[in-house]
Amino acid sequence: MDLAFSPADEAFRAEVREWLHAHVPRAPLPSLETEEGFAAHRAWEAELAADRWSVVNWPSRYGGRDSGLLRWLLFEEEYWAADAPGRVGQNGIQLLAPTLLDHGTEEQRARILPPMACGEVIWAQAWSEPEAGSDLASLRARAVRTDGGWLLTGQKTWSSRAAFADRAFGLFRSDPDAARPHQGLTYLMFSLRAPGVTVRPIARLDGKPAFAELFLDEVFVPDEDVIGEPGRGWRIAMATAGNERGLMLRSPGRFLASARRLEELWRRLGRPASARDRVADALIGARAYQLFTYAAASRLLDGEEAGPESSLNKVFWSELDLALHETALDLLGPEGEMADTDWAERYVFALAGPLYAGTNEIQRDIIAERLLGLPKGRR
């Protein structure tokens, strides 16, 4: 049992830190949920990629550094500690890319990953539908076989980043007669600019179009954009969901950096005693999440699979993030009401944590049934 990183890993950390110190924009970029901010963040992705920092854990042939899991964690710690911009490319990088690396073809990887790595193609998620959120397997958008590909018809909603993104990935019902709702689903990628696609941006609580509704009317997708076998999409998608809930999307460096920022704010405001315990709990929670992740990473490096433990992560980080940002706004008092601050933007983002990537209620069901072994029941 050991928390020390090797000298080579520490050298990697120092290199990351130095690069970030030289490159992180002095002034925060505009919100990535605006057209202007989206473009600025896309340019930042390109800047990261130019020195191969955008996807350090990917194979080098797709733009990564073959860094391995531990160095990815170190990279993330340094990245967030440097207060570097949010990652506009993260849906693709952290959700679609691992799926392609595990289940895609070599042709798909070579075609899709390099433009993803440099922000040339930004990906949106197309999971939820108006009647299929937590119960994702009940989705109805169809994929119908046609010459050389599939025709997509239906409606997707709550598609993060879709207001300004280029392409999307998601599940479609390709066999409506399958015996169970989880069967007969196909995992497909499509262009948000293809004929038949209508994107309707949806304003979230603060008015910014952080997601969108997608209306699909016989949108053609060639066979080469099916991931895995047609009809076998559910299992592949569940691997993606595991990434989303687990450590890849929400790296601990992010919460440690937020907790430190909160502590700084608290000190600057004269350490009000009323908030001391909440500030301490934010720090303790972020440290717990970091160490939990180190243990999880150690198990992954031993060859174990992530499994339902990612549901523990999901509930923990989403509640930590929300509590931390609520504390910040309370500390700021009337100033905390102002919507045009970083704290407010981050608070609004944190509010969504317990909802997306499978609601926390569904995660608690998974924990109870699959980790504690309690009997299945009605929801």
Next chain:
Amino acid sequence: MRFLLDAEQRAFAASLDALLTAADTPAVIRDWSRGDHASGRALWSRVADTGVFALAVPEAYEGLGPRPVELAVAFVELGRHAVPGPLVETVTAAVLLTGADPGTAERLLPGLASGEPMATVATKGAHALDGDAAALRISWEPGRIRLSPGHGPVRPSLDPARRLTPLLPGGDLLAIPADQALTWARLATAAQALGVGLALLGRTVGYVGQRTQFGVPVGSFQAVKHRLADARIALEFARPLLFGAALTMEPADVAAAKVAACEAAYGTARTALQLHGAIGYTAEYDLSLWLTKARALRTTWGDPGECRALVVSAAGDRRW
């Protein structure tokens, strides 16, 4: 970086768990609560034979230590089985005495490493745990420790297994204490609390899987599941804090682990009581032996507020 217990550490935990499972600790705890120390001493000596107390004593004084990670491993198991007695205090006494002059250390530490005698420690004005059972009673004043000549009357704790006694004033001045003793006391308490919480969760999961209402197991209700899921989450995230703190032994790290483990255990106790219903509220049902301990451990050796203050204090050694 490999932040996982190794095979030897896991085997140590498993062997202690097996020893304690076979020992019927509920009966031992009930004896101890009545002031009948015989079965508790017998169990204590078997625990000591595994080397638990030697982990806090340097090799120079016939110990195996300092090995805080293994100590944490052991105390999780001691908490899981609610072993009674001044376990944390004996460890704390050993660490205090490593700061003593060599003569005193040589005289007292080998005994503590072997688990005989039991020791207890009280900071100024506080009660000592099990002063009537311990043969070595240490009064810990700022900057100095004294060997207390005796103890006052036993006062009951909310945890019947914890018998609290004032220590008589005066006594020989032993030495300057080692300043990391409080950190060890907190680490061992945090580990014990985590074990208590894990036991409460395990017992409650078992209970709600069997107990039926409305024709189905209580554990199939979502409200029940969600409380247990939250308990599991709190305990699972306290565990890495505990072992991370055992690796660094920084006071702020250990304080963070104590807050998290004790809050998780106490939250699990409340859940366990609620989900057992009235049977859990009775002294005759064994669950009570863990319920009350979770409450007591929360405030001993640094209550949550004190530990949180240390985490945010600028003078702390926190590096995260």
